[in-house]
Amino acid sequence: MPNIIKNNGVVQDDWQVWRDTESLPDQGKVIVPLALWQAEKAELQALGDVGVFLASDESPKLLGDDIALLPLIAVDFPKFADGRGFSYGRELREQHGFKGELRAIGDFMRDQLFFLKRCGFDAFALENTELEDAIASLADFDEVYQASIDQPTPLFRRR
Amino acid sequence: MYVYDDYDRAIINQRVNQFRDQTQRYLDGKITDEQFLPLRLQNGLYVQRLAPMMRIAIPYGTLSSRQLRKLAQISRDYDKGYGHISTRQNIQLNWPKLEEVPDILAELATVEMHAVQTSGNCIRNVTADQFSGVAADEVEDARPYCEIIRQWSTFHPEFAFLPRKFKIAVCGSKADRAAVMVHDIGLQIVKTAAGETRFKVIVGGGLGRTPVIGSVIHEALEPQHLLSYLEAILRVYNQLGRRDNKFKARIKILVKALGPEAFKEKVEAEWAYLRDGQLTLTDAEIDRAKGFFTRPDYAALDDQDLQAMALESAEFARWLKQNTHAHQQPGYRIVTLSLKPIGIAPGDITAEQMESVADLADQFGFGELRTTHQQNLVLPDVKQTDLLTLWRTLTDLDLASPTVGTMNDMICCPGGDFCSLANAKSIPVAEAIQRRFDDLDYLYDLGPIDLNISGCMNACGHHHIGNIGILGVDKKGQEFYQISLGGSQGLDASIGKILGPSFAQEEIPDVIEKILGAYVDLRQPEEDFVDTFTRVGLDPFKERVYA
Ligand code: HEM
Ligand code: SF4
Numbered sequence: 020m021p022n023i024i025k026n027n028g029v030v031q032d033d034w035q036v037w038r039d040t041e042s043l044p045d046q047g048k049v050i051v052p053l054a055l056w057q058a059e060k061a062e063l064q065a066l067g068d069v070g071v072f073l074a075s076d077e078s079p080k081l082l083g084d085d086i087a088l089l090p091l092i093a094v095d096f097p098k099f100a101d102g103r104g105f106s107y108g109r110e111l112r113e114q115h116g117f118k119g120e121l122r123a124i125g126d127f128m129r130d131q132l133f134f135l136k137r138c139g140f141d142a143f144a145l146e147n148t149e150l151e152d153a154i155a156s157l158a159d160f161d162e163v164y165q166a167s168i169d170q171p172t173p174l175f176r177r178r
Numbered sequence: 179m180y181v182y183d184d185y186d187r188a189i190i191n192q193r194v195n196q197f198r199d200q201t202q203r204y205l206d207g208k209i210t211d212e213q214f215l216p217l218r219l220q221n222g223l224y225v226q227r228l229a230p231m232m233r234i235a236i237p238y239g240t241l242s243s244r245q246l247r248k249l250a251q252i253s254r255d256y257d258k259g260y261g262h263i264s265t266r267q268n269i270q271l272n273w274p275k276l277e278e279v280p281d282i283l284a285e286l287a288t289v290e291m292h293a294v295q296t297s298g299n300c301i302r303n304v305t306a307d308q309f310s311g312v313a314a315d316e317v318e319d320a321r322p323y324c325e326i327i328r329q330w331s332t333f334h335p336e337f338a339f340l341p342r343k344f345k346i347a348v349c350g351s352k353a354d355r356a357a358v359m360v361h362d363i364g365l366q367i368v369k370t371a372a373g374e375t376r377f378k379v380i381v382g383g384g385l386g387r388t389p390v391i392g393s394v395i396h397e398a399l400e401p402q403h404l405l406s407y408l409e410a411i412l413r414v415y416n417q418l419g420r421r422d423n424k425f426k427a428r429i430k431i432l433v434k435a436l437g438p439e440a441f442k443e444k445v446e447a448e449w450a451y452l453r454d455g456q457l458t459l460t461d462a463e464i465d466r467a468k469g470f471f472t473r474p475d476y477a478a479l480d481d482q483d484l485q486a487m488a489l490e491s492a493e494f495a496r497w498l499k500q501n502t503h504a505h506q507q508p509g510y511r512i513v514t515l516s517l518k519p520i521g522i523a524p525g526d527i528t529a530e531q532m533e534s535v536a537d538l539a540d541q542f543g544f545g546e547l548r549t550t551h552q553q554n555l556v557l558p559d560v561k562q563t564d565l566l567t568l569w570r571t572l573t574d575l576d577l578a579s580p581t582v583g584t585m586n587d588m589i590c591c592p593g594g595d596f597c598s599l600a601n602a603k604s605i606p607v608a609e610a611i612q613r614r615f616d617d618l619d620y621l622y623d624l625g626p627i628d629l630n631i632s633g634c635m636n637a638c639g640h641h642h643i644g645n646i647g648i649l650g651v652d653k654k655g656q657e658f659y660q661i662s663l664g665g666s667q668g669l670d671a672s673i674g675k676i677l678g679p680s681f682a683q684e685e686i687p688d689v690i691e692k693i694l695g696a697y698v699d700l701r702q703p704e705e706d707f708v709d710t711f712t713r714v715g716l717d718p719f720k721e722r723v724y725a
Contacts, residue, residue: 078417100216100299102339106416109336114451128213130200137335159196162185164329166456167336173405173456174185174329175463 022150024132024143025120027157029150034070034091036124036144050093050124053077056085064088072124075101079111086115094140096125108138112168129153133160139168179242179546180325180470182290189332190287193294197221198280205277220300220338222293223279231596232271232279233296234286236549238306238324238348239267243536243545248289250532256282261532263517263525265589265640266345267305267549268296272596294332299340301331301412305347307355308550311471312512312558314504318367318375320350322467323404326459330405337412341419341427344412345384357551359383359392359671360643362429363411366669368398375401381411381441382433385637389673390430393438395445401464403449406457410449414441474544474559479509482562490566496580496618497569502560511562513542515555515572516579516587520612523605524590525553534575542568551640552589554582585627585694586612589640593633593650594657600633602650602657607631607686614687615694624694627707628667643667645708646693647674648686659686663693663719664711675716678724689723696722 023032037044037051043059044051047067056063056071063069070091073079079086086092092111094104104123111117122142123135129148136157145153166173182190197217204214218224222233234249249269253261256278257271264270274282286292296303304327311319327346331337337344349356350367358364364380376398383392399407411429418436420426433441488495503512515535518524527535539547539557542564548556555577560568572578581587588611591597593604608631615621630644634651641647647662658680665674681689696719701710711719 099213100339101421102299102337102341103417103421105336105339106413109413128209130209130213130217131339134333134335134338160189160192160333162188162192163335164189164332165334171456175326175466176456176460178183178185178466 021144023122024145024150024154024157026141027154029154032144036072036093050091050122053081060085070120070122073104073107075103079107079115079117086111086117089117089119091120091122092117093122093124093144096123096127099126099128099131105134105138108135108140109168112139129156132156133158137163137165137167137169179240180237180467186290187287190290190292190294193292193333194280194283194287197283201276201280216298216339218279219298220295221279221283222296223274223276224297229273230276230279232274232282232293233264234269234271234291234293235296235303236267236269237328238304238310238321239308239549239551240310240321241547241549242289243539243547245289245291246532246536246539246547248285248291250529250536252282252285253532254529260526260528262523262592263527263549263553263555265551265553265591265638266303267308267551268303269549272592297343299342299344300338301334301340301344301346304328304331305345305356305361305551307349307351308548308556309355309503309512309558310350311473312505312507312510313351314506315352316350316506317352317369318350319468319471320348320356320367321471322464323365323367323401324348325467325470326404326463327408330408337416340412340416341421342424342429344415344429346408354668355551357640357643357667357671359669360385360389360640360667361392363408364392370398377401377404379407382430382438383671384428384430385640385642386428387425387635387637388428388430389637389642390434391671391673392430393433393441395438395442402459402461403453404459406452406455407445407449409457410445410452413448414444418444473507474546476507476510476559477561479507479561479563481508484562487562487565493573493580494566494569496622497578498565500580500584500622501578501582502565505559507559509562511560511565513557513560513565513568514550514582515557515577516582517554517577518581518587518612519576519579520586520616521609523592523595524588524608527555531575531577534571535577538568538571552582552587554587580618581621583626584621585624585629585646586615586621588612588629588631589644590631591633591638593631597633597638599636600650601635601652602633602659603683604631604633604639604648604650607648607659607683610683610687611690614691624697625706628665630665640667641665642673643671644674645711646690651680653680657683659683661689661693661723663716664708666708677716678720692723693719
């Protein structure tokens with residue numbers, strides 16, 4: 020099983036990302052595309068734990084009330100320069116009250132971990148990176164100016 | 179000036195460490211070129227034609243003498259002993275070494291400076307009216323709000339990987355000196371009948387290959403909502419801005435595609451979540467920010483008779499008229515130091531000049547300076563009784579060209595001499611024009627003319643909003659120049675109209691001469707160039723130039 024960064028540590032990961040939108044997986048602990056989830060919700064739920072990943076042009080709004088059903092939502096970064104997922108993270112946490120695991124998948128990079136964490140992500144499936152080293156980037160800054168998920172009070176209300 | 183507290187200091191110092199580590203990992207081959215690109219850009223580091231180029235932030239163009247001295251030292255120790263003031267009020271170094279950039283950042287941090295977000299697809303350094311806090315026509319000082327915006331946008335976790343760069347400008351004066359109509363977001367401070375502060379919010383302006391005048395989406399935003407409203411705009415843009423084509427990725431394209439009304443609705447829908455939340459600015463915070471920009475300890479003076487002072491000498495009189503501006507405080511004057519002497523690239527300043535200017539800021543002011551988007555420097559608080567002495571010193575330093583506001587105070591991007599994106603050179607064009615029109619009486623007779631030159635359609639030289647705009651174009655591998663007329667900045671900003679087929683470099687001074695000749699023939703008494711153009715249109719100019 021591959022490792023990922025989760026809750027500030029390196030852990031083994033038993034979830035699998037299922038990118039196929041046509042056929043169904045045969046087991047749970049799987050993260051499926053939004054389209055597959057919308058088409059086959061009942062079958063997928065029957066498999067056990069299922070998460071959904073949003074492509075970078077799929078706003079969390081498309082999940083609607085299903086957000087409350089999901090233990091895990093992932094946001095796929097097709098390119099690290101595509102920053103839509105940062106807004107999705109905050110939207111899921113702040114506007115939709117999502118409490119489950121919020122995972123970044125795809126082509127993001129270590130140097131984005133700090134910002135991703137601030138936007139509500141708590142799991143990072145970083146590929147091709149030395150994870151033990153990468154954890155350091157989660158703590159690039161001790162202080163921040165803005166309000167966000169990890170620090171809902173902006174600095175100007177704290178100084 | 180804003181003064182860092184422990185929080186600000188810690189944040190900037192950690193930034194230095196972060197970039198040092200990133201640079202090291204890049205040099206060790208652990209970060210690819212592609213991955214390093216946004217990291218270095220957000221630290222102000224370009225890779226350019228001849229060498230890296232480093233852009234250092236001067237937030238809203240306000241600088242202390244101590245900071246300017248540091249810039250002088252850095253330019254000497256790490257570069258070739260000069261810097262370049264840009265149209266975004268920043269300063270650029272043309273020859274730093276990649277390996278030394280972390281050290282430069284560390285040096286900058288010692289004087290509360292940085293290169294945060296001076297480039298890249300993030301919220302850029304916020305710009306402002308260079309006369310903020312001292313302008314006689316001021317409605318309210320823009321700088322406290324600029325500082326509030328600076329802090330909010332610095333390492334904003336959600337908006338560091340936007341579809342494209344994002345520029346915010348704030349103007350608190352009646353005359354717009356910050357080009358608010360051509361920024362991604364322009365904020366114009368206005369007052370209600372009851373004297374309360376409000377922001378007119380303009381979105382979707384911009385130049386580049388698709389020049390657009392922004393649209394007003396809020397006529398009178400209350401200050402406490404400033405950040406939540408900005409955040410709502412940015413969130414809409416981050417999600418809906420185009421990412422398939424970098425030339426269509428700016429917010430201006432989104433606002434145009436949706437229409438300003440529909441865009442505003444989306445912003446308001448997002449704002450509904452943010453409004454009145456934690457981002458709501460408190461009176462305490464606004465007061466805290468204002469506390470750093472209080473009026474300095476002005477002496478109680480009377481206004482001098484400037485007309486009488488001008489009798490001193492014709493040269494001094496010219497400078498007094500062109501390069502100094504009315505001040506809020508009686509007995510004081512705002513002084514613009516021209517970085518446009520003939521023969522240097524507009525905006526260039528040497529380390530020695532920086533040091534001398536820093537001394538002047540201490541001697542003739544309160545140790546404060548401004549950078550302008552016209553690529554000049556400003557001493558904001560000069561006693562009128564000191565003007566003559568100051569002028570003598572500036573003349574010795576070659577910083578007193580009495581051409582501010584005239585055509586020879588041109589804006590000019592680095593162009594083909596430095597920039598790898600250029601289609602054509604721009605610095606030699608600026609120089610050729612300055613040399614042709616070096617007769618001051620003629621320049622003054624022409625009155626205020628903004629002449630702006632860009633070496634390519636990215637429009638770093640703001641050519642679209644120049645009364646006369648010059649754009650470098652490439653024709654079958656050769657450098658040509660397209661002229662546009664009638665652009666203007668201000669609150670009634672307009673995009674210039676293209677005159678016709680482009681010209682070779684050596685033709686430009688003649689072409690400009692014909693345009694000016696047409697203007698002189700056509701104008702009514704006291705009519706500025708741009709007003710004549712608006713009245714008569716393009717054709718008479720075209721006839722004259724292509725006859
Ligand atoms: C030297 C390397 C430089 C590079 C590679 C560069 C690149 C660019 C590019 C690609 C754009 C187009 C942005 C767009 O429309 O999306 C742009 C715009 C701009 N640049 Fe530069 N630039 C450079 C230097 C400068 C300098 C020296 C200045 C100031 C003197 C400057 C000021 C601006 C401004 C004001 C714009 C805004 C035009 C707008 O409003 O859209 N740039 N630059
Ligand atoms: S306008 Fe073009 S040539 Fe000039 S600095 Fe910008 S990108 Fe370079």
